[in-house]
Amino acid sequence: MNTAHLTKPGRAALSGLVGDTPLLHVSGPFAPDGRGFWAKLEGFNPGGIKDRPGLYMVERAQIRGDLKSGARIIESTSGTLGLGLALAGMVYGHPVTLVTDPGMESSMTRLLTAYGAQVNVVSEPHPTGGWQQARRDRVIQLMRQYPDSWCPDQYNNPDNTGAYTPLALELATELGHIDVLVCSVGTGGHSAGVSRVLQQLYPALKLVGVDTIGSTIFGQPARPRLMRGLGSSIYPRNVAYDKFSEVHWVAPAEAVWSCRQLAASHYATGGWSVGAVALVAGWLARTMPENTRIAAIFPDGPQRYLGTVYDDDYCAAHGLFDSPPAPEPEVIGRLDEKEVNRWTRCAHVLDPLALSQVVATEDRTAEEEHSGADAEEGR
Structure with a gap:
């Protein structure tokens, strides 16, 4: 062969x-x-389902010019997207920093490091947004340290x-x-x-x-x-x-x-x-x-x-x-x-x-009906 x-x-x-x-x-x-x-x-x-968006988000960002040649990719992950981005970093030639939290398995940290990614671990959850918000806040901090760095923003990226x-x-x-x-x-x-x-x-x-x-x-x-x-x-x-x-x-x-x-x-x-x-x-x-x-x-x-x-x-x-x-x-x-x-x-x-708006509207309607009933009773 x-x-x-x-x-x-x-x-x-x-x-x-x-x-x-x-x-x-x-x-x-x-x-x-x-x-x-x-x-x-x-x-x-190779790394699970998120190999697909890891490769695709990086490719599309390069085509649009959002991700410059050799620039660092920085993203929050609980693990699986991290594998996809490590693969994308190899394919498209970008260093990768992944922000995670203590809940990620040590085996995953070792694997991501072996694939060439830097792993950054937050130590405390955000008071209201939990670990995810704490990780996203750290991403913003790291992007200030690395000029031209790019975040895929998997939560909102179409x-x-x-x-x-x-x-x-x-x-x-x-x-x-x-x-x-x-x-x-x-x-x-x-x-x-x-x-x-x-x-x-x-x-x-x-x-x-x-x-x-x-x-x-x-x-x-x-x-x-x-x-x-x-x-x-x-x-x-x-x-x-x-x-x-x-x-x-x-x-x-x-x-x-x-x-x-x-x-x-x-x-x-x-x-x-x-x-x-x-x-x-x-x-x-x-x-x-x-x-x-x-x-x-x-x-x-x-x-x-x-x-x-x-x-x-x-x-x-x-x-x-x-x-x-x-x-x-x-x-x-x-x-x-x-x-x-x-x-x-x-x-x-x-x-x-949208549901919270529905609840608020229902509460206002009930309050208005109650106020109207009180006014009627007072006549």
């Missing part, structure tokens, strides 16, 4: 490692025989969503038709990007979002979160709220159960997001009509979670073995109806900022 073309891997060779990931049909124990869902295994990319067009087309080519798409939601990038394309191809497609308890994305109060890779303590503008048919919140113990069931039954699994998505996709496969074609996106593999999700001592210490998930989610009628602490579903999705 002629291997001369492999001796000096260039940009095309590195970026060519991303995409065309496998598709796996998942059934029992998540759904009975004859039912199930199709899982897109994005963990087969290229974060545009990067997922190839993933959507892969799914459409492989499955032919899709009725339901199940995605975890963090920055909102892949749920918005994939659904935008698929809903053009299949106008009746339903988008189901999966979040973690303690996340603010869908109108819940911000709380400390054990699960990483999904959820947020800020409101990312890439979240396409108007595209979601429903949202589910999942707790850490439920995600762990799901991850381990996947590993034992299908020799495929991943981290917190994968477990949460599989739990919800399995329920949809059990409860929707038998011929419904469900696609679920598994953002990563299990490697970075060997010390958490797949560590018995860690799981026992955090009470993650207490009980398996309930067979059905709890249901609430409005995103802010109550604070959720277990698997919960809401079929009425609004932008939480």
Whole structure:
């Protein structure tokens, strides 16, 4: 075999490692025989699903002239986008600084450093915005230190969503038709990007979002979160709220159960997001009509979670073995109806900022009606 073309891997060779990931049909124990869902295994990319936006955001910034030749890339990350940006730095010739927090696994820090990235760790959460806001504040500080540096701003950058067009087309080519798409939601990038394309191809497609308890994305109060890779303590503008048919919140113990069931039954699994998505996709496969074609996106593999999700001592210490998930989610009628602490579903999705305006209007209306009644009674 002629291997001369492999001796000096260039940009095309590195970026060519991303995409065309496998598709796996998942059934029992998540759904009975004859039912199930199709899982897109994005963990087969070198660094996971965010290799796609890492490469695409950098490429588009170079084309626009926003990112100068050799300039430093600085971004906040809980890990997976960091891998994608480390890859993009190699492909396009940029040094990379990644800002994270103490919750990122030490194995991930070592891996990012091995790939040539500088890792900067914040020590304290922001009083209201949590670790994410603290990381973003540090990014701003670092950009002042490095002239011409550039931040992808994954939370608000529209290229974060545009990067997922190839993933959507892969799914459409492989499955032919899709009725339901199940995605975890963090920055909102892949749920918005994939659904935008698929809903053009299949106008009746339903988008189901999966979040973690303690996340603010869908109108819940911000709380400390054990699960990483999904959820947020800020409101990312890439979240396409108007595209979601429903949202589910999942707790850490439920995600762990799901991850381990996947590993034992299908020799495929991943981290917190994968477990949460599989739990919800399995329920949809059990409860929707038998011929419904469900696609679920598994953002990563299990490697970075060997010390958490797949560590018995860690799981026992955090009470993650207490009980398996309930067979059905709890249901609430409005995103802010109550604070959720277990698997919960809401079929009425609004932008939480718009929801707060609705609540304020309702409060004003009630107050005016009460004042009017008092005035009438005083006559």
